[in-house]
């Protein structure tokens with residue numbers, strides 16, 4: 343029996359109104375294993391209607407009871423963590439242990455973090471010289487549209503939906519059609535938890551049909567989107583003349599800057615992780631590794647040796663480091679970037695090819711982790727987002743040169759800096775044009791911090807109070823005493 347991935351509208355699971363289905367693939371096996379509701383505008387309209395009807399009741403419920411409802415859902419996801427992780431791994435191709443240790447625990451943490459954050463969120467007030475008191479009243483913005491990508495499916499879905507719901511918004515959400523299975527399971531847990539109908543609505547289907555209908559819907563005043571920069575630009579063009587609030591978390595081309603004084607072993611271990619975690623399909627992965635010239639030969643040898651030792655294999659196996667990439671189309675796109683790198687004069691130090699596994703995984707979409715050298719900062723390989731298991735390494739001589747290369751792309755999401763020099767940490771951190779600078783670490787996340795990119799990596803910030811602000815409308819109330 344094929345697993346069905348259904349819409350969740352008005353508290354009920356069901357197929358798309360038009361009766362159409364999409365095929366969902368298991369990337370590790372390269373075969374269809376789900377049928378996904380192929381929704382369209384009429385399903386989005388129904389979801390918006392349900393969300394609009396549920397809005398006054400959900401807002402009036404108050405923070406404490408919204409907190410309780412979100413916590414009940416989080417508890418059920420935690421109870422079924424292993425089931426969620428297995429589904430995420432099969433739907434996305436990522437190693438099961440990564441889903442067990444990162445994706446699903448973080449989804450649970452997102453729900454709990456925003457459920458509790460809302461309890462402790464205060465608004466501002468001050469007295470003026472004119473004997474007036476001003477306070478800021480923040481109310482839910484209304485029905486929020488949340489659109490999320492395939493790389494960290496439930497993790498990024500809950501990262502948007504949880505703060506929206508905590509503030510009192512009702513939600514119409516769309517996961518990526520490539521990896522929707524865990525959102526269907528989340529909907530089942532919402533029903534089990536007695537979540538009020540219409541508060542969270544999930545419309546399954548494609549970006550051009552469902553995503554566009556959400557973006558264009560006049561009754562949705564705020565859109566929170568994570569995905570590619572080109573899609574973000576399309577959404578911004580639609581939303582701007584409608585004066586919608588927009589939060590856009592887009593692509594990246596993150597630089598890793600390695601200075602000779604760093605803790606070499608720690609840097610090496612973390613740089614392998616920041617390059618190839620989730621098959622390099624994390625917007626925060628470092629894809630351009632810049633190494634101080636005196637350290638370059640040692641780094642190059644040790645890094646390539648470690649990368650060659652990574653095990654590409656069955657996502658279900660504990661020993662697997664690199665699972666499958668998300669789709670055949672994406673695999674071909676990543677391979678085309680490797681071909682481009684060769685055309686541009688790059689040298690492959692390892693990887694570069696598809697990996698064929700045996701047995702039931704023979705049709706899966708696997709790729710060897712790839713390291714390229716010999717390319718300058720301006721070439722397309724070092725400018726365009728690849729979003730796969732491919733990194734370049736380049737030597738640099740001075741801090742200025744490293745900064746120029748690091749900042750020399752249209753993206754500005756994250757940077758990683760490896761150095762033992764405290765002054766350099768601050769000096770460089772201030773000059774790196776990215777929304778996040780990790781120093782001597784990578785992906786060390788605290789949910790209170792502002793998260794987002796500069797330049798073409800996005801507009802606005804998520805996380806902590808920033809997310810609560812986004813999903814609320816601040817109003818000034820001025821009372822003359």
Ligand code: NDP
Pocket residue numbers: 489490491492493516517518519520547548549550552553554557568569570571573574576577591592593594624625626727729755795799800
């Ligand atoms: P896409 O931009 O292709 O898709 C993201 C989401 O938008 C999907 O749900 C997609 O639906 C939907 N979508 C597609 N077209 C439209 C449209 N016209 N209107 C509205 N929605 C639409 O990105 P990917 O899913 O390929 O994700 C990878 C990208 O996401 C990378 O560029 C990566 O850097 C970025 N990303 C950024 C992060 C950040 O925090 N800055 C974090 C994670 C990823 P469907 O897939 O069903 O077509």
